[in-house]
Amino acid sequence: MLPSISSIQPNSRPPLEGKTVVLGVTGSIAAYKAADIASKLVQAGAIVDVILTTAATEFVGTSTFEALTHRPVTTGLWEAHSELSIDHVALALRADCVLIAPATANTLAKLALGISDDPLSATVLATEAPVIVAPAMDADMFASPATQRNVETLIADGVVVAGPADGRLASGLIGKGRLVETATLVGLVRQAIGRRGDYSGLHVIVSAGGTKQPIDPIRFISNRSTGKMGYAIAEAARDRGAKVTLVTAADLPDPAGVSIVRANTVDEMRDAILPASAEADLLVMAAAISDFTPALVSDRKIKKTDSGGMSLELTRVEDFMPLAHGRNLVKVAFAAETNDVEANARAKAVPKGAAFVVANDVSEPGSGFGTETNRVTFVDADGGSEPQPLMGKLDVGHAILDRALPLLTKRLR
Numbered sequence: 294m295l296p297s298i299s300s301i302q303p304n305s306r307p308p309l310e311g312k313t314v315v316l317g318v319t320g321s322i323a324a325y326k327a328a329d330i331a332s333k334l335v336q337a338g339a340i341v342d343v344i345l346t347t348a349a350t351e352f353v354g355t356s357t358f359e360a361l362t363h364r365p366v367t368t369g370l371w372e373a374h375s376e377l378s379i380d381h382v383a384l385a386l387r388a389d390c391v392l393i394a395p396a397t398a399n400t401l402a403k404l405a406l407g408i409s410d411d412p413l414s415a416t417v418l419a420t421e422a423p424v425i426v427a428p429a430m431d432a433d434m435f436a437s438p439a440t441q442r443n444v445e446t447l448i449a450d451g452v453v454v455a456g457p458a459d460g461r462l463a464s465g466l467i468g469k470g471r472l473v474e475t476a477t478l479v480g481l482v483r484q485a486i487g488r489r490g491d492y493s494g495l496h497v498i499v500s501a502g503g504t505k506q507p508i509d510p511i512r513f514i515s516n517r518s519t520g521k522m523g524y525a526i527a528e529a530a531r532d533r534g535a536k537v538t539l540v541t542a543a544d545l546p547d548p549a550g551v552s553i554v555r556a557n558t559v560d561e562m563r564d565a566i567l568p569a570s571a572e573a574d575l576l577v578m579a580a581a582i583s584d585f586t587p588a589l590v591s592d593r594k595i596k597k598t599d600s601g602g603m604s605l606e607l608t609r610v611e612d613f614m615p616l617a618h619g620r621n622l623v624k625v626a627f628a629a630e631t632n633d634v635e636a637n638a639r640a641k642a643v644p645k646g647a648a649f650v651v652a653n654d655v656s657e658p659g660s661g662f663g664t665e666t667n668r669v670t671f672v673d674a675d676g677g678s679e680p681q682p683l684m685g686k687l688d689v690g691h692a693i694l695d696r697a698l699p700l701l702t703k704r705l706r
């Protein structure tokens with residue numbers, strides 16, 4: 294699986310900076326994957342305190358986690374020198390989020406019953422931080438009535454249960470029992486920690502990617518948009534507590550904690566975005582929506598001939614952004630331009646009904662399609678413009694949300 298967008302871009306604000314994540318690792322064969330989870334949480338800026346159950350220490354050693362997190366690892370309630378030997382709820386109080394990955398059937402059962410006979414279960418019982426568990430086990434163990442009952446109890450108690458995923462299991466069988474991907478878990482941690490952020494209670498729709506207009510069943514015309522900018526905005530909004538719908542034509546890994554709607558063509562984008570906008574607070578149109586589409590779409594592959602080329606007639610596609618309405622909807626448009634960037638962007642603001650346009654000179658190095666960074670200018674319909682520095686795309690996402698937030702709150706007053 295590809296790394297998530299925001300884990301590879303040079304943003305000034307690591308998304309989990311200053312946050313403490315308690316990572317509980319239990320005695321599943323998938324425990325080795327917890328090293329990658331610890332590493333990615335550290336890369337996202339988190340302070341990571343690892344607790345291994347006794348069974349987990351049969352699979353993985355403390356040194357790996359100590360080296361990755363630069364912090365002591367807890368394995369027992371009574372171990373000498375452990376912070377927990379003098380204060381068994383120390384980690385519970387410090388945690389901004391507790392993530393148990395992988396979570397065994399045994400640990401799920403203990404948590405559902407409130408048993409607290411080891412450092413991990415005691416921490417979960419004592420913490421007020423959000424708790425995420427990622428079960429990993431044999432498919433029959435997961436499907437058993439006892440485990441299902443325990444999972445339901447945990448969900449009712451407010452615990453986020455991530456997975457398990459379908460796929461190949463350690464037994465060699467295929468089934469539902471795999472630990473979900475690291476990127477998903479890091480995304481869920483970010484969402485859990487940001488749940489009371491300044492966008493909480495708001496619904497943000499983001500469009501991303503380049504639409505693909507079919508020529509025949511094999512071919513299409515499209516553009517160079519990769520979707521990275523839109524995905525970064527969606528992740529930024531999720532991290533600030535928004536409910537996020539990402540309408541996407543892009544081929545990128547799904548961000549966790551975001552509703553994904555696949556929409557490859559302009560028609561699919563329009564059909565997904567217009568009804569959803571009626572109930573949304575903010576619409577950010579970062580997708581590169583085709584301006585032209587083949588006049589005729591062949592239902593069979595167009596065969597090449599030995600001589601001569603082929604001409605393709607294109608018709609204009611109607612821009613549907615002006616039609617997006619909601620009781621209190623604030624709209625933000627994007628303008629990818631190669632020349633007269635500001636003037637072209639300004640000309641788009643009024644017809645689209647956009648509060649502002651994010652103008653983007655895609656001919657500039659480090660800016661635009663496929664890059665990890667972007668340099669944009671916020672352009673208002675009335676002539677105002679605010680050039681932004683070159684930033685990681687997640688930072689650009691936050692800057693857009695920072696600028697939109699006062700407009701949203703003014704509107705709700």
Ligand SMILES: Cc1cc2nc3c(=O)[nH]c(=O)nc-3n(C[C@H](O)[C@H](O)[C@H](O)COP(=O)(O)O)c2cc1C
Binds near residue numbers: 398
């Ligand atoms: C080789 C091996 C692999 C195991 N894999 C899993 C697993 O993937 N999931 C699970 O729920 N239990 C698994 N178990 C069983 C747990 O290790 C056992 O229930 C243990 O008591 C869990 O303790 P803990 O929840 O405190 O970590 C495995 C046991 C062995 C010996």
